[in-house]
Amino acid sequence: MRLLVTGGAGFIGANFVHRAVGRGDEVTVYDALTYAGNPANLAGLEGSPGYRFVHADVCDAPALADAMAGHDVVVHFAAESHVDRSISDAARFVATNCVGTATVCQVALDVGVDRLLHVSTDEVYGSIAEGSSAESDPLAPSSPYSASKAASDLIALSYHRTHGLPVVVTRSTNNYGRFQYPEKVIPLFVTRLLRGGQVPLYGDGGNVRDWCHVDDNCAALELVLADGVDGTIYNVGAGNEIHNLDLTQRLLGLCGADASSIEYVADRPGHDRRYSVDTSRIRALGWAPVHDLDDGLAETVAWYRDNADWWEPLLEEKS
Ligand code: NAD
Numbered sequence: 001m002r003l004l005v006t007g008g009a010g011f012i013g014a015n016f017v018h019r020a021v022g023r024g025d026e027v028t029v030y031d032a033l034t035y036a037g038n039p040a041n042l043a044g045l046e047g048s049p050g051y052r053f054v055h056a057d058v059c060d061a062p063a064l065a066d067a068m069a070g071h072d073v074v075v076h077f078a079a080e081s082h083v084d085r086s087i088s089d090a091a092r093f094v095a096t097n098c099v100g101t102a103t104v105c106q107v108a109l110d111v112g113v114d115r116l117l118h119v120s121t122d123e124v125y126g127s128i129a130e131g132s133s134a135e136s137d138p139l140a141p142s143s144p145y146s147a148s149k150a151a152s153d154l155i156a157l158s159y160h161r162t163h164g165l166p167v168v169v170t171r172s173t174n175n176y177g178r179f180q181y182p183e184k185v186i187p188l189f190v191t192r193l194l195r196g197g198q199v200p201l202y203g204d205g206g207n208v209r210d211w212c213h214v215d216d217n218c219a220a221l222e223l224v225l226a227d228g229v230d231g232t233i234y235n236v237g238a239g240n241e242i243h244n245l246d247l248t249q250r251l252l253g254l255c256g257a258d259a260s261s262i263e264y265v266a267d268r269p270g271h272d273r274r275y276s277v278d279t280s281r282i283r284a285l286g287w288a289p290v291h292d293l294d295d296g297l298a299e300t301v302a303w304y305r306d307n308a309d310w311w312e313p314l315l316e317e318k319s
Pocket of ligand 1: 176
């Protein structure tokens with residue numbers, strides 16, 4: 001299979017690309033290398049048969065058309081992905097997530113690819129007090145990030161309805177694992193704790209998230225690419241719903257720290273209290289998560305402990 005992967009130098013994209021190249025797929029990574037894109041995430045792939053890296057923006061239609069020609073499948077990860085940044089700079093999120101997705105769809109239509117997988121998030125459903133969001137539920141995004149992702153989902157699906165573009169969409173819960181930029185809660189907390197620092201916990205720590213190991217999400221994406229039905233949305237969730245305080249306590253334990261390392265900070269504006277997705281549709285395709293949360297968190301903390309040379313330069317860039 002010849003895959004073009006947008007955002008392949010980011011967290012989930014890089015994990016996905018390593019799996020695809022490892023299987024022998026021909027992969028072109030197409031990435032603008034924003035602060036979140038890191039060539040180190042793709043180390044070791046240069047020289048692999050069929051592997052290529054294109055440094056360009058998803059909003060640049062001519063560059064995208066050049067890069068996409070000759071590919072069967074597009075996996076669209078590229079996005080601005082951090083909620084806190086969207087609160088201070090929403091326009092960038094609209095540019096990359098909405099205009100970028102429209103550009104990817106139009107170029108995919110022009111090139112005539114066999115499948116476009118648009119990678120989205122459970123955050124488009126907004127907060128759900130009880131029960132779980134089904135794919136048919138109305139969208140109620142709270143942040144500029146989730147609003148721009150909701151819009152991008154609708155743009156992608158409109159290309160299926162209007163033009164017959166073979167689009168599939170996934171909406172996954174929070175991912176964790178190697179290569180996640182240390183602004184997101186798990187790598188932020190782990191890198192702070194490994195340096196002996198404090199961790200900033202929003203509000204009362206009672207917000208609930210469902211943590212999905214990045215390899216479980218990648219397996220779901222691979223299955224949807226292979227067997228998903230065009231024009232269909234697939235929720236992806238691991239059934240690991242825990243409070244942020246519970247997550248923090250697990251990370252403290254894994255890093256040899258205690259509750260004195262928690263610094264409670266003012267809550268994020270518009271902070272969704274709880275996400276939960278109904279995963280029966282993707283489970284019917286044959287997917288199930290295989291990673292136990294405690295084992296996955298221990299493996300992830302060990303990765304950050306063993307790879308300080310990966311994250312220390314990123315912390316310096318931020319300061
Ligand atoms: P990330 O922020 O780690 O990586 C984003 C990548 O996109 C980076 O490599 C960046 O350089 C690239 N990029 C950004 N703007 C670009 C542009 N204009 N043109 C080309 N490339 C550009 O993101 P992630 O956490 O790996 O998330 C990937 C996708 O999965 C996103 O669409 C996100 O909304 C979605 N998602 C993420 C999670 C999660 O927990 N991380 C959960 C659900 C869905």
